[in-house]
Amino acid sequence: xxxxxxxxxxxxxxxxxxxxxxxxxxxxxxxxxxxxxxxxxxxxxxxxxxxxxxxxxxxxxxxxxxxxxxxxxxxxxxxxxxxxxxxxxxxxxxxxxxxxxxxxxxxxxxxxxxxxxxxxxxxxxxxxxxxxxxxxxxxxxxxxxxxxxxxxxxxxxxxxxxxxxxxxxxxxxxxxxxxxxxxxxxxxxxxxxxxxxxxxxxxxxxxxxxxxxxxxxxxxxxxxxxxxxxxxxxxxxxxxxxxxxxxxxxxxxxxxxxxxxxxxxxxxxxxxxxxxxxxxxxxxxxxxxxxxxxxxxxxxxxxxxxxxxxxxxxxxxxxxxxxxxxxxxxxxxx
Amino acid sequence: xxxxxxxxxxxxxxxxxxxxxxxxxxxxxxxxxxxxxxxxxxxxxxxxxxxxxxxxxxxxxxxxxxxxxxxxxxxxxxxxxxxxxxxxxxxxxxxxxxxxxxxxxxxxxxxxxxxxxxxxxxxxxxxxxxxxxxxxxxxxxxxxxxxxxxxxxxxxxxxxxxxxxxxxxxxxxxxxxxxxxxxxxxxxxxxxxxxxxxxxxxxxxxxxxxxxxxxxxxxxxxxxxxxxxxxxxxxxxxxxxxxxxxxxxxxxxxxxxxxxxxxxxxxxxxxxxxxxxxxxxxxxxxxxxxxxxxxxxxxxxxxxxxxxxxxxxxxxxxxxxxxxxxxxxxxxxx
Numbered sequence: 001x002x003x004x005x006x007x008x009x010x011x012x013x014x015x016x017x018x019x020x021x022x023x024x025x026x027x028x029x030x031x032x033x034x035x036x037x038x039x040x041x042x043x044x045x046x047x048x049x050x051x052x053x054x055x056x057x058x059x060x061x062x063x064x065x066x067x068x069x070x071x072x073x074x075x076x077x078x079x080x081x082x083x084x085x086x087x088x089x090x091x092x093x094x095x096x097x098x099x100x101x102x103x104x105x106x107x108x109x110x111x112x113x114x115x116x117x118x119x120x121x122x123x124x125x126x127x128x129x130x131x132x133x134x135x136x137x138x139x140x141x142x143x144x145x146x147x148x149x150x151x152x153x154x155x156x157x158x159x160x161x162x163x164x165x166x167x168x169x170x171x172x173x174x175x176x177x178x179x180x181x182x183x184x185x186x187x188x189x190x191x192x193x194x195x196x197x198x199x200x201x202x203x204x205x206x207x208x209x210x211x212x213x214x215x216x217x218x219x220x221x222x223x224x225x226x227x228x229x230x231x232x233x234x235x236x237x238x239x240x241x242x243x244x245x246x247x248x249x250x251x252x253x254x255x256x257x258x259x260x261x262x263x264x265x266x267x268x269x270x271x272x273x274x275x276x277x278x279x280x281x282x283x284x285x286x287x288x289x290x291x292x293x294x295x296x297x298x299x300x301x302x303x304x305x306x307x308x309x310x311x312x313x314x315x316x317x318x319x320x321x322x323x324x325x326x327x328x329x330x331x332x333x334x
Numbered sequence: 335x336x337x338x339x340x341x342x343x344x345x346x347x348x349x350x351x352x353x354x355x356x357x358x359x360x361x362x363x364x365x366x367x368x369x370x371x372x373x374x375x376x377x378x379x380x381x382x383x384x385x386x387x388x389x390x391x392x393x394x395x396x397x398x399x400x401x402x403x404x405x406x407x408x409x410x411x412x413x414x415x416x417x418x419x420x421x422x423x424x425x426x427x428x429x430x431x432x433x434x435x436x437x438x439x440x441x442x443x444x445x446x447x448x449x450x451x452x453x454x455x456x457x458x459x460x461x462x463x464x465x466x467x468x469x470x471x472x473x474x475x476x477x478x479x480x481x482x483x484x485x486x487x488x489x490x491x492x493x494x495x496x497x498x499x500x501x502x503x504x505x506x507x508x509x510x511x512x513x514x515x516x517x518x519x520x521x522x523x524x525x526x527x528x529x530x531x532x533x534x535x536x537x538x539x540x541x542x543x544x545x546x547x548x549x550x551x552x553x554x555x556x557x558x559x560x561x562x563x564x565x566x567x568x569x570x571x572x573x574x575x576x577x578x579x580x581x582x583x584x585x586x587x588x589x590x591x592x593x594x595x596x597x598x599x600x601x602x603x604x605x606x607x608x609x610x611x612x613x614x615x616x617x618x619x620x621x622x623x624x625x626x627x628x629x630x631x632x633x634x635x636x637x638x639x640x641x642x643x644x645x646x647x648x649x650x651x652x653x654x655x656x657x658x659x660x661x662x663x664x665x666x667x668x
Contacts, residue, residue: 143539200555231480235585245610254571283600
């Protein structure tokens with residue numbers, strides 16, 4: 001399967017391309033209206049051909065999958081155009097910023113029968129997250145009762161373009177980095193749906209960006225019966241060694257798992273996982289020790305029409321919950 | 335100030351007595367209708383006189399403060415009788431199990447002008463919790479945006495009496511161990527009140543105790559504007575080195591604090607505190623390094639009519655929020 005990388009407004013495009021290339025895809029082309037973004041991309045991926053328009057990519061028969069990292073509010077339009085050109089789509093999260101756009105994508109995906117994948121990287125591209133899923137599946141903590149996610153991020157304000165701070169174009173903090181977490185709340189509890197019990201957003205530290213939200217949280221009643229809590233924020237100090245001290249805590253009836261995804265503040269390790277159950281406390285560093293199956297599975301799903309990487313309904317359901325939680329949120333701090 | 339320890343249904347009575355004796359109180363007497371409970375208490379506190387009835391304690395002019403660790407649903411009745419006999423009261427959490435009982439205690443406290451204290455031990459008797467409060471007060475993490483508490487506990491089922499599993503007598507998991515956490519959500523955010531955004535309870539692992547709740551969680555919109563999340567559960571494996579891996583995480587606009595109160599699964603330390611801010615990551619073990627001021631302050635409050643240990647309204651507000659969150663909770667897993 002061959003890919004083209006289009007609309008490079010978020011650096012995630014690099015991780016998306018690397019992961020699919022490592023899984024066996026070929027890189028055909030790259031497109032962005034901003035030449036500097038294309039030049040930056042070409043430094044990492046010098047073999048890509050530069051397309052002169054998005055239309056050219058969509059007409060290119062060699063392209064099977066279009067990768068998108070557009071300004072968030074433009075992703076739906078770009079994705080639908082790709083689906084309608086017979087391409088599969090792999091889009092950075094969030095896939096879109098409104099329920100109406102989500103419904104348009106859903107309709108286009110059903111009509112065209114192509115795959116629509118979303119890059120929920122904090123799960124599918126993090127070894128310790130994947131390892132946690134394996135341990136849960138092995139029954140090592142009994143039945144999952146609660147999943148908790150703390151997802152702090154560095155703002156790096158001077159690297160962000162203006163659209164990143166306007167609600168219409170970035171969609172809100174739960175839509176954006178919250179959708180990552182919602183996917184994990186569903187996944188680790190074995191759920192396909194959820195009721196939103198509460199959601200909150202606020203702007204506590206960025207009054208100069210009045211439409212920006214720097215904090216969000218929510219509680220879900222997951223369809224498995226478990227409870228899910230997640231918090232997202234943009235307060236991580238610039239000096240912190242990684243982009244954020246992301247944590248995943250899965251509470252089961254017979255034990256729990258804690259994942260310190262990117263930097264364990266006790267040990268300095270990446271992908272640091274703790275398993276506590278009746279057999280004691282077990283610690284492991286997961287980097288390089290698990291297979292990141294999503295990417296090969298997604299290529300195979302595109303090729304064969306299967307649903308092994310993620311079910312299509314599930315991909316949409318995650319965004320639906322995120323968009324609803326965002327629009328219903330209790331607002332404070334503005 | 336002299337104390338008497340009455341109704342010894344929870345082992346917290348020992349910690350309550352020890353803390354007040356260390357702060358300068360004298361121990362006058364002990365009372366429980368169950369002789370075995372009195373004998374067990376006397377092994378730790380051999381200088382206590384055994385009272386033959388609760389009435390005898392209440393009539394004893396040498397007793398200034400009555401300490402209570404009754405069956406939870408009996409605490410209100412015992413506390414009100416003590417207040418009406420002119421005694422100050424220091425009761426284990428939860429102070430009571432119904433809103434009606436809380437209102438009766440409130441009325442008695444106001445009428446009699448005595449102190450009514452509650453032993454929120456996970457804050458006032460834990461060095462690392464107290465230290466976290468000092469760091470917040472020093473502004474080390476900026477403005478507090480979220481307080482998160484994870485409070486897992488060992489059930490130790492064979493040590494519990496039947497009343498512990500009956501809703502009428504134990505009051506529910508948010509009423510019980512939740513009230514500890516609610517006090518901390520208020521304290522660490524500098525709040526005096528809160529709106530309940532959601533609360534949940536469930537029985538996921540104890541179907542043989544159908545009225546028992548082994549899981550609870552809630553989200554508060556605190557009066558400071560911050561958000562508070564807490565989770566309580568009874569799933570900690572018996573083999574875990576302490577009663578539970580209690581965590582306190584305080585997120586500020588300029589950093590965060592994580593407290594691993596009783597056992598740091600990375601280092602094995604008690605009272606392990608991490609402070610992360612623009613100056614880096616700082617780790618300290620707090621045992622023995624802070625003053626547990628509450629107890630001397632409470633004795634002084636009783637003696638002088640001050641409100642230094644905790645404001646009386648605040649003590650009641652915590653229980654009010656706990657009881658309302660319990661009664662409104664979304665129920666799953668039964």
